[in-house]
Amino acid sequence: MNKSEKFWDRSAKEYENKKINWEKIYNKAVENTKKHLNSSDVVLDYACGQE
Numbered sequence: 001m002n003k004s005e006k007f008w009d010r011s012a013k014e015y016e017n018k019k020i021n022w023e024k025i026y027n028k029a030v031e032n033t034k035k036h037l038n039s040s041d042v043v044l045d046y047a048c049g050q051e
Helices: 003-017 022-034
Strands: none
Touching: none
């Protein structure tokens, strides 16, 4: 395993162990985005992930 792979494997394990309030972060992102939209705008929400 090379140095880069070791780094990302270690980072992934640390990331998995963090308790993050994703709902709060998502809601804040939505509120910030709405400031830049008009009522006639159409938004495509393309998300991927594992929950």
